[in-house]
Amino acid sequence: MTATDVQSQLAGAPAPADAHYKLPDVAGYPDVPFEEKARLFEEITNDLRFSDYLYGCYECGICVAVCPSARFYDFSPRRIAQAAAREDVELIYQQMQEDIWECSQCFSCLRCPRGNNPGGIITIMREVAVNNGLASAKEALAGYSRIIYKIMSTGTQVSPDMLQPDAFPDWGPETGDVSANLDLWRRALPPETMHTTTTGWAVADSTLIELYLIWLHTGALDMISDVDASLHAILTELMEERLEDEGIEI
């Protein structure tokens, strides 16, 4: 959908009285202008993957039946697909603020007989929420900064030294054993690449430089500037310094 499409839809359509669209006071967030919500929706539909992920909805509920998050939360992949199909801008905004972070991203919902990918739509909605610094994204990513720092700066996500008993008390006493013996146990691993404690394996310096270039050239690093400004500043400085050492200019 193009900007013109959205504008023409907005011009001809859903007045607040339309029974098939959420009213702002029902959807919540009446203080956010409809135009802003429509802009975010347009950002979602402009993603190149969107047309691969949504074909309509039979309302059969198979996606809900197989969804793990639907069993534990007030969450429904069917509502996500239907809101996107109906272009219900108010409801989509509500879902971006209240629902999307409950999705498990397991993609069981790909069982959809219509060929929809509700999990994929949610991935895009999350990206838009992050890109625009929505409150739900800030809340969902609070406490997650160190993971983003780790993956963006080292090229591996979870590291052996993350296994701290105070961070994972529910994982049992074995986590404490790993933590207490970490260096020794890592040195006992036969693969040479796995003697590391701060990364899952040893990543070459030249590889890291290439990864930093990817984050910078694709705008992926800048995506977090609104949701976590301090993390963004730290990572930007780290990457730019490293690239400068290599004589690479962005």
Next chain:
Amino acid sequence: MTLTAGPDGRSSIPIESLKRKKDHFERGEDRRSLEDPRAELLELEDKGELVVQKIDHEALTLPTKYGRPKRIQKAHLWHHKSCGQCGHIPGYSTSIFWVMRQLGYDYHDPRDQTSCTAWNYYASATSNSAAQAAVAVRNFAAARETGYFPLIHCGTSYGHYKEVREELIRHPELRAEVRRIMGKLGKELVLPEEIVHYSEWFHAMRGEIAAKQVRDFTGIKVTVHPACHYYKLVEGDAIYDPDIYGGQRTAVVTGLAQALGADVRTYSTWFDCCGFGFRHILVQRDFTRSFATLRKIEVMKEEADPDVVLTHDTGCVTTLDKSQFAAKAHDRNVGLAVMSEAQFAALAMGAHPYKVCQLHWHSADYRPLLEKMGIDWEKAWAEFQADLKRLENGEKRYLDWDDVDN
């Protein structure tokens, strides 16, 4: 907009509005999953759009979900490691390497490899399609530079890379963007002829693995958790076999366990995910623990009474293994060993439970399983401790493959 009256003059259905919406969603071409991505890649290569790394060593051919034959290269493989396996379940990766060594197939364990970064992407969405595709292609280009063919350890990496491949095939603008970024790295847009998960290699090689079996697994009761990102994401690539579950579930893991003589048992919630959730396992584990316990472990125990649950992905092993401790405090019906089928196969072939399979990194109690396999775990632990002493004494800095095999 006012509501429109129907033919009876009484309906309040907004017919014009619905017609407009229906027009917008007229169904076009079904683009759920490409029928033959390999053919599409080769066509794009002919047009000079990308480079395809070909299978250039002996390969075995396996059937996929919709029948497309998929070739699995046996040797000379570039091991695309997994963050979670290497970081938290190192016996998983070590067992994959060990089995390959025991069968005499050469491989490359690269440092020129990053994570696929998909765990973070599915958890936090702090990336975009161009960055995700560039990370994938950078790794594939690095593999091609070595001449070794990529073998993906992680189910999520495998699933995500298949998504990336579909996006690159479908969207020329994404290919152009990735080529632009790769140009800055001095690399080309490279994709392999087939995207292969390690569990497909184990499935293909199950006959050779079983031929080297030294421990009798008759009577070992197994349940299998098939990994969502293996067979639900871009489902057409997953291996299915008419002789295993009648072709109605993926054949990997189960086929290997059966080849090793184990008693594979089914349970009703086999299709459910494990509860990993990507962000949930890290910052919202109440969901993960509940789902893993209530929908997987307890159901397996009640319906199948297994000795071990086997799975083939990083997140699934972590979730099913780590979620049981807290549930025990609530007197839930838990207490089930969890491991990858790679570790299971290694044990069958005589691997050391600590030096190779690294079971001391696991949380759920695996010792009753080892006893049933005829393994004296106390003796094995003492042997491992003796090796650790050598490291502590400074006799050696690291254990290596010679220490493990002898």
